[in-house]
Every structure is written in structure tokens, then in C-alpha cells.
Amino acid sequence: xxxxxxxxxxxxxxxxxxxxxxxxxxxxxxxxxxxxxxxxxxxxxxxxxxxxxxxxxxxxxxxxxxxxxxxxxxxxxxxxxxxxxxxxxxxxxxxxxxxxxxxxxxxxxxxxxxxxxxxxxxxxxxxxxxxxxxxxxxxxxxxxxxxxxxxxxxxxxxxxxxxxxxxxxxxxxxxxxxxxxxxxxxxxxxxxxxxxxxxxxxxxxxxxxxxxxxxxxxxxxxxxxxxxxxxxxxxxxxxxxxxxxxxxxxxxxxxxxxxxxxxxxxxxxxxxxxxxxxxxxxxxxxxxxxxxxxxxxxxxxxxxxxxxxxxxxxxxxxxxxxxxxxxxxxxxxxxxxxxxxxxxxxxxxxxxxxxxxxxxxxxxxxxxxxxxxxxxxxxxxxxxxxxxxxxxxxxxxxxxxxxxxxxxxxxxxxxxxxxxxxxxxxxxxxxxxxxxxxxxxxxxxxxxxxxxxxxxxxxxxxxxxxxxxxxxxxxxxxxxxxxxxxxxxxxxxxxxxxxxxxxxxxxxxxxxxxxxxxxxxxxxxxxxxxxxxxxxxxxxxxxxxxxxxxxxxxxxxxxxxxxxxxxxxxxxxxx
Amino acid sequence: xxxxxxxxxxxxxxxxxxxxxxxxxxxxxxxxxxxxxxxxxxxxxxxxxxxxxxxxxxxxxxxxxxxxxxxxxxxxxxxxxxxxxxxxxxxxxxxxxxxxxxxxxxxxxxxxxxxxxxxxxxxxxxxxxxxxxxxxxxxxxxxxxxxxxxxxxxxxxxxxxxxxxxxxxxxxxx
Numbered sequence: 001x002x003x004x005x006x007x008x009x010x011x012x013x014x015x016x017x018x019x020x021x022x023x024x025x026x027x028x029x030x031x032x033x034x035x036x037x038x039x040x041x042x043x044x045x046x047x048x049x050x051x052x053x054x055x056x057x058x059x060x061x062x063x064x065x066x067x068x069x070x071x072x073x074x075x076x077x078x079x080x081x082x083x084x085x086x087x088x089x090x091x092x093x094x095x096x097x098x099x100x101x102x103x104x105x106x107x108x109x110x111x112x113x114x115x116x117x118x119x120x121x122x123x124x125x126x127x128x129x130x131x132x133x134x135x136x137x138x139x140x141x142x143x144x145x146x147x148x149x150x151x152x153x154x155x156x157x158x159x160x161x162x163x164x165x166x167x168x169x170x171x172x173x174x175x176x177x178x179x180x181x182x183x184x185x186x187x188x189x190x191x192x193x194x195x196x197x198x199x200x201x202x203x204x205x206x207x208x209x210x211x212x213x214x215x216x217x218x219x220x221x222x223x224x225x226x227x228x229x230x231x232x233x234x235x236x237x238x239x240x241x242x243x244x245x246x247x248x249x250x251x252x253x254x255x256x257x258x259x260x261x262x263x264x265x266x267x268x269x270x271x272x273x274x275x276x277x278x279x280x281x282x283x284x285x286x287x288x289x290x291x292x293x294x295x296x297x298x299x300x301x302x303x304x305x306x307x308x309x310x311x312x313x314x315x316x317x318x319x320x321x322x323x324x325x326x327x328x329x330x331x332x333x334x335x336x337x338x339x340x341x342x343x344x345x346x347x348x349x350x351x352x353x354x355x356x357x358x359x360x361x362x363x364x365x366x367x368x369x370x371x372x373x374x375x376x377x378x379x380x381x382x383x384x385x386x387x388x389x390x391x392x393x394x395x396x397x398x399x400x401x402x403x404x405x406x407x408x409x410x411x412x413x414x415x416x417x418x419x420x421x422x423x424x425x426x427x428x429x430x431x432x433x434x435x436x437x438x439x440x441x442x443x444x445x446x447x448x449x450x451x452x453x454x455x456x457x458x459x460x461x462x463x464x465x466x467x468x469x470x471x472x473x474x475x476x477x478x479x480x481x482x483x484x485x486x487x488x489x490x491x492x493x494x495x496x497x498x499x500x501x502x503x504x505x506x507x508x509x510x511x512x513x514x515x516x517x518x519x520x521x522x523x524x525x526x527x528x529x530x531x532x533x534x535x536x537x538x539x540x541x542x543x544x545x546x547x548x549x550x551x552x553x554x555x556x557x558x559x560x561x562x563x564x565x566x567x568x569x570x571x572x573x574x575x
Numbered sequence: 576x577x578x579x580x581x582x583x584x585x586x587x588x589x590x591x592x593x594x595x596x597x598x599x600x601x602x603x604x605x606x607x608x609x610x611x612x613x614x615x616x617x618x619x620x621x622x623x624x625x626x627x628x629x630x631x632x633x634x635x636x637x638x639x640x641x642x643x644x645x646x647x648x649x650x651x652x653x654x655x656x657x658x659x660x661x662x663x664x665x666x667x668x669x670x671x672x673x674x675x676x677x678x679x680x681x682x683x684x685x686x687x688x689x690x691x692x693x694x695x696x697x698x699x700x701x702x703x704x705x706x707x708x709x710x711x712x713x714x715x716x717x718x719x720x721x722x723x724x725x726x727x728x729x730x731x732x733x734x735x736x737x738x739x740x741x742x743x744x745x746x747x748x749x
Binding site: 058 | 601602614623625631642673674681682730738
């Protein structure tokens with residue numbers, strides 16, 4: 001029970017019978033106590049505070065982790081600080097902090113856990129610095145859980161691949177037991193072997209191990225499995241083993257992003273086996289995917305080629321015309337998207353929700369489940385420069401929204417402080433410290449005068465509890481003096497909270513303005529990057545269009561040249 | 576035609592290889608620097624704003640914080656949690672995989688922060704999830720407590736019984 005409640009319901013109150021005065025003192029004291037409450041920075045046990053930061057860090061909410069970290073925490077936990085900064089893409093201070101970490105390590109002025117070394121290694125790896133990454137990873141062997149070990153093996157093998165040693169990467173991978181990390185690592189090793197060696201057997205072995213270790217249950221595992229199957233199929237196709245390649249292409253799911261490529265390559269494999277019918281069937285199924293994928297364009301051009309080879313000239317002509325029309329339509333779409341980008345900017349057209357008139361067509365669904373907007377968005381995001389820029393845009397937008405939120409919160413706080421001040425003033429007015437002190441003095445005087453009466457025997461004094469009343473009156477006097485201090489302190493606290501509210505509001509306003517300027521600049525640059533990328537697509541589409549037109553001309557020429565030799569080439573059959 | 580098609584075929588059959596492309600123009604480094612500086616300032620401002628909010632709305636003498644942690648060896652997969660204060664639902668949370676793994680790695684989640692008057696209160700936590708052997712669990716843990724003139728922190732801890740592998744829900748008051 002609080003001391004205020006004790007005061008209200010205790011002996012002192014009932015015996016002295018001055019409830020109004022006591023209640024007033026208690027209420028004002030409580031109000032003051034609320035106002036002067038300790039404003040300690042994250043006034044919670046250290047274990048909870050540090051655990052909260054760890055939770056945010058581990059779940060990837062680096063912004064929240066950074067807002068929670070005070071300077072003392074940052075200085076005591078360089079590794080966490082640098083991890084959070086990297087996670088929120090603030091890279092300017094990273095090298096400086098890493099240097100401090102390495103210095104501490106050298107001087108042995110701080111202890112680093114295996115978790116810390118893991119974070120350092122991962123960070124260095126992400127920054128593309130494999131040697132320091134490997135040094136950090138080396139320090140935590142045998143201190144890892146089974147799950148962590150898989151991740152550790154992945155990073156180490158990738159580092160060796162980046163450093164050009166596939167053999168060492170393979171050795172590292174010998175420790176692996178399975179899982180998605182191992183599957184990724186073997187896949188990367190397979191790609192590396194494929195690129196660096198003429199002998200493809202090692203690449204094939206790595207790819208096959210990657211497939212074996214992949215359970216293909218989760219979305220991530222399925223996506224990787226599709227990618228591996230595509231790579232193995234392509235490898236066999238390059239090695240002039242189209243029959244083997246086809247079996248891998250067929251394993252790829254039709255909803256995978258690599259499905260158009262797989263279907264197109266499957267057609268090529270069939271073509272090499274002189275199975276024109278199957279080749280055409282495979283390419284026909286690519287047609288339902290968006291044309292921004294070059295495999296779709298290639299399939300559109302490959303269909304008439306197969307018809308032509310089979311002797312179906314009229315179908316070849318039709319297919320060329322269809323391809324030509326498709327490319328022409330896509331060129332119109334590209335021009336339209338470019339015009340919209342120029343007019344409104346990338347943020348409005350691609351990143352944010354909008355209500356711009358005339359944009360409905362762009363958001364309309366195409367034959368696949370994706371919208372046109374999603375198709376183009378994915379195409380642009382495949383460019384890492386654009387991806388990073390859009391990520392930065394999203395981060396700044398998130399900060400802008402947080403400022404918006406705080407602005408409205410600060411308004412509410414301001415109003416609440418005004419109300420608090422009004423209550424405080426009202427209570428202060430109705431409660432006079434001077435008058436109360438006088439009352440207490442009068443009370444003390446009366447108690448003293450009763451005590452001094454010579455007629456009272458010591459027994460009577462005891463029965464009247466004179467001494468208790470005297471003690472309590474002096475306590476009350478003391479409490480009133482305390483209250484006086486708290487009133488002054490509370491007034492000061494309220495004033496400082498008002499000022500703080502005003503200052504924070506001002507800073508939030510300035511930040512919002514600065515954010516808007518930076519976001520606008522970024523939008524302009526993203527628009528430029530995307531329009532450049534669109535230019536590349538336009539060039540590619542124009543080339544496709546020209547190829548289809550040339551194909552048409554070629555077929556016509558062929559017909560003209562062969563009309564004397566062969567009366568009707570339309571009677572051709574599949575070979 | 577054959578040459579053109581042949582060229583496209585040879586390009587297409589090499590999906591694993593990176594295609595040589597002209598280096599795309601990138602974002603102006605000065606703008607990235609400006610954005611980073613702004614981010615740093617806003618982290619600081621957000622931190623101060625959270626602090627100000629906490630001081631104003633949940634002063635130390637009335638503050639109640641409810642936290643959740645999980646032991647590393649716990650096989651319990653927490654789906655969701657509901658927190659009731661004096662039989663009134665104050666917060667609930669649905670967990671993602673990465674959050675569970677973060678809790679098992681030593682992370683502590685602040686589930687609730689509020690202001691509470693002095694006196695006796697009751698905190699009830701309802702845990703929903705799957706334990707060992709994919710057994711579904713729905714457990715309630717009640718904690719009567721007394722709020723005094725200082726901040727109160729209650730930590731809910733999910734552990735596991737070593738004998739039957741059943742999840743155990745403990746409470747630690749700070």
C-alpha cells in the first residue's frame with residue numbers, strides 16, 4: 001500500500017479529524033509525484049533492455065534497434081551497433097566502428113562472444129571483404145548450433161569461391177549435413193565450377209548435391225530447386241546433351257520466375273533433337289508469360305523458325321506476324337510507361353498506390369496472375385542499382401511516415417500538457433501552502449497548549465494521545481515543506497515538458513521538410529534509372545521487332561525463290 | 576535468319592552465366608550521403624520522441640512493462656499470445672518464425688507498456704502454440720501482483736520440462 005493511502009486511511013487521519021486538509025495534501029502530493037516522475041532513460045533492468053535490443057536486431061527491425069540503443073549501449077556493444085547500422089543501410093560509420101572493434105580485440109580490452117564473431121564475419125562478407133570475414137568466422141568453430149553451423153559453412157565456402165579457390169570451398173562444404181544453406185552453397189560452387197572450368201563434371205556434381213540437399217518444401221527451397229534444375233539443364237544443353245537437359249527443364253514449376261527461360265530452353269533441346277513439334281509446343285507455352293522477359297521474345301521468334309523448318313510456311317508467316325504484332329504492342333506499352341514515368345515520376349507510377357487517371361490499363365491484369373505493373377516492377381527490380389535505390393526510398397518514406405505519426409502525437413501531448421497545467425493551476429489555487437502551514441502551526445499550538453495545561457495528569461495525556469498528535473503534526477509540517485519543493489519542481493517539470501514538446505515538434509517539422517526534399521531528389525534519380533532501363537528494354541524490343549520483320553521478309557523471299565522449283569511448300573510435314 | 580536465331584540461342588542457353596551489360600548509371604553518392612545523414616538524425620529524433628512519450632504517458636511511478644522471453648532449448652512453437660490486465664485484454668501478438676528464433680536466441684520482447692494505479696492487480700497471459708510432438712497447446716498463466724510506487728516489470732518466460740518435454744510458463748517479476 002502506498003504511503004499516501006496509509007496517510008488517508010490511517011490512525012492519524014481519524015484521530016486528528018482533519019480530512020479535508022489531509023486529502024488535499026495527499027492529492028497534490030500525488031499529482032506532484034506524477035509530474036516529477038524519474039525521466040530515466042529506458043528505466044528498466046539492464047537484462048530486459050539489452051534483450052529488447054537483441055530481439056529487434058535478430059528479427060531484422062534494425063531501425064527500432066537503433067532507436068532503442070543509447071550512447072552507452074552503442075559504446076559497450078560495437079558489434080550490435082555496427083550490425084544495426086548496416087541493416088538500416090547507414091554505411092558511412094561502419095569502417096570506423098569496425099576499426100574500433102579490431103583495436104579492442106588486439107588490445108584484448110573487450111571480450112567478444114562467438115555470436116559477435118559471427119556477426120562481424122557476416123558483415124564483412126556482405127561488404128564484400130572475404131579475408132576479414134574468414135578471419136572472424138575462423139574464431140567460432142565448434143561454438144555453433146547445428147543451424148548456425150550451416151550458415152557458417154555457407155559464408156565460408158562462398159568466401160573461398162569469391163577468393164578463387166573452389167577446392168577450398170569444396171573442402172569447407174564437406175562438413176555440411178544438409179539444409180537450404182548447404183543447397184545454396186553447393187549451387188554457388190556449381191556455378192563457379194561451370195564458369196571457371198572446361199570440365200563440367202565438377203559443376204554437375206555440385207549441382208546434383210545441391211538438389212539432393214534441397215527438400216523442396218518451403219518457397220525458398222522450391223525457388224532454389226527451380227534455379228538448380230535450370231542450371232543443370234543449361235549445362236547439359238551446352239554440353240550437347242539435349243535429351244538429358246530436357247528432363248531437368250521439365251522439373252521446373254510453371255509458376256517459377258525462371259519458367260519462361262526453362263520452357264524456351266526446353267524447346268531448344270527439342271529442336272536439337274529434331275523434334276520440331278515438341279519444340280513448338282514448348283515455345284507456345286511460353287507465350288502466356290510477360291514479354292518483358294527476353295525468353296518469351298525468343299520463343300515468339302523461335303516458333304515461326306520451327307514451322308519454317310517443318311515446311312509449314314503459312315503457319316510460319318502467321319507466327320512471324322503474331323510476333324511482330326506482339327513486339328509492336330509491347331513497344332507501345334513501353335512508350336506509354338515511359339511517358340507516365342516522365343510525367344509523374346517512378347514513385348507515383350511504380351512504388352506507391354495512386355489514383356492517377358488513365359493508369360487503369362497499366363494496372364489491368366494480363367494473362368498470367370501478375371498485373372502489368374507487377375511485371376514491369378519485377379523487371380526493373382532485377383537491376384540492383386534500382387533495387388537499392390527503391391529500398392532507400394522505402395526507408396526514407398518509412399521515416400517520413402514516422403514523423404507524420406509523431407507530429408500528430410505531439411499535438412495530443414501538447415493538449416494533454418495544457419490540461420495538466422490547468423489542473424495543476426486549479427489545484428494549486430485551491431490549496432494554499434501558506435494557509436495550510438498556518439493551520440498546522442495553529443494545530444501544533446493547540447496541542448502544545450493542551451499538553452501544557454497543568455490540570456492534565458500524565459495518564460490523561462496518554463489517553464488523549466497528545467504525543468502522537470504532536471509527532472504527526474510535526475510530520476505533516478515536514479511533508480508540507482516537501483510538497484512545497486515538489487510544487488516548485490513540478491512547475492519546473494511541466495514547463496520543461498512544454499518546452500521539450502515544442503522543441504521536438506519543431507525538429508519533427510524541419511525533418512519532415514528535409515525528408516521531402518531528399519525523397520523528391522531520390523524519386524527523380526530513380527525515375528532516371530528506370531527510364532534508362534526502359535530504354536534498354538525498348539532497344540531490345542525494337543531488335544526483336546526487326547528480327548520478326550526480317551523473318552517475314554526471309555520467308556517471302558524463300559517462297560519467291562522456291563516457287564519455280566517446288567509448287568507447293570505448304571504440303572511439308574514434320575520431320 | 577539462321578544466324579540471327581543461332582546467336583540468340585547461344586545466348587539463351589547460358590542462364591547461369593552473368594551477361595555482360597553496360598554498367599548502369601547509379602544514384603548520386605552525394606544524395607546517398609545526404610540520406611544517410613538524415614537517417615542518423617531521424618533515428619536520434621525518434622529515440623528522443625519515444626523517450627518523451629514514455630516519460631509523459633508512462634511515468635516511472637505508474638509504469639508497468641510486460642516482457643516475454645524463451646529458453647533456447649524450448650521446442651515450443653509460439654503461435655500467439657494474449658495479455659489481460661485485470662481481465663481486460665490489453666495486447667495480443669501473432670508470431671513469425673524469425674521472431675520465435677530471435678526469442679530463442681536471447682531476445683526479449685516488450686509486449687506491453689502502460690500505466691497502472693497502485694494496488695493489487697491480476698495479469699493473465701494466454702499462450703497458444705505447438706509443443707513437442709506437434710501437440711497443440713493453449714495455456715493460461717495468471718499472476719496476481721501488487722503495484723507499488725515504482726515501475727513494475729513482469730517477464731514471462733517460456734521453458735520446457737526436462738522430464739516430459741511439455742512447455743512451462745514461468746513468471747519473473749522485477
